[in-house]
Amino acid sequence: MSTPQMIRTPLTELTGVAHPIIQTGMGWVSGASLVSATAEAGALGFLASATMTIDELERAIVAVKERTDKPFGVNMRADAGDAEARARLLTKYGVPVAGFALAPKQALVEQLKSDGIVVIPSIGAVRHAEKLQAWGVDAVLIQGGEGGGHTGAVPTSMLIPSVVSAVDIPVIAAGGFYDGRGLAAALAYGAVGIGMGTRFLLTSDSRVPEEIKRRYLAADLNGTVVTTKADGMPHRLLRTDFVEGLERTTGIGRLVDSAKRGLEYRRVSGMSWIEYLRDGIAMKKATGRSLAQMAQAANTPMLLKAGLVDGDTSAGMLASGQVVGLIDDLPSCEELVDRVVREAAERIRAAGATLVG
Structure with missing residues (x-):
């Protein structure tokens, strides 16, 4: 039984969820099992479609809808060559929310909104x-530098107020959140809810191998590192021997390894050569990456798969937020959401400040 609604914000009104909490779309992690468990708990889960073929995405959407009648979303790569085809699946199956990594094309935003989908x-x-x-x-979901995976340099505590002051649409905050204190703080900064990735990865509903979860739980606040050696862009990862070795790899050796894994990603994703090249051109145009960075970019999904799916930290990476050093248990999604909401409500009620004058 999901937790009764205690906190109503523009996020809950916009999406129809009970609680202002988002489970972010984590490649190889945010599948039908985790998303449906999140939805049943009253939060908004996002399927991570970037590491799925379009057929796999369709099956995942169907699987979630078979398990829950609660709202959920699909997160897509805005620069993917088949982004429009993926977006059409949301309309076909009545998925209420579309998420995007990077900015989607204006025409796609307009199409989704005309179909009644929240973007x-x-x-x-x-x-x-x-x-x-x-x-x-x-609305927009912003991620501060504490967040896992691709990340920026501005801390969440400074990014939230800067974005909230600049726009009139709802702002959801991510990067460094794991409990009710964080939700209460984000609301005080002007956000309408929080997004959590690492915290949802570390639940009993997550399909990440148990030995990998234990690896995460053993990390402290210095247990992550931001590196550009994975794909040329800043990427926050759990510190492992493999990642430390990646940091020491020379440019030529790294590009050779990247090319091999990129070709493997093409095979796993089911892309034809034409689709693979078209996808790369679209990514380059959208992100402005150099050719060397583009060669490395296709490498990243396979490195993450090795760690998060295969459980092989000797040949793979583990994306992680800095908050991993504060997490020490594996609750269910229902237990986690209940805990976060109740603690946030208590913090808000007990703020204790007295206005004078």
């Missing part, structure tokens, strides 16, 4: 929020 892109800078507001998105 919530993930961004990391004020200028991106301003542009997307002009394009008509419903």
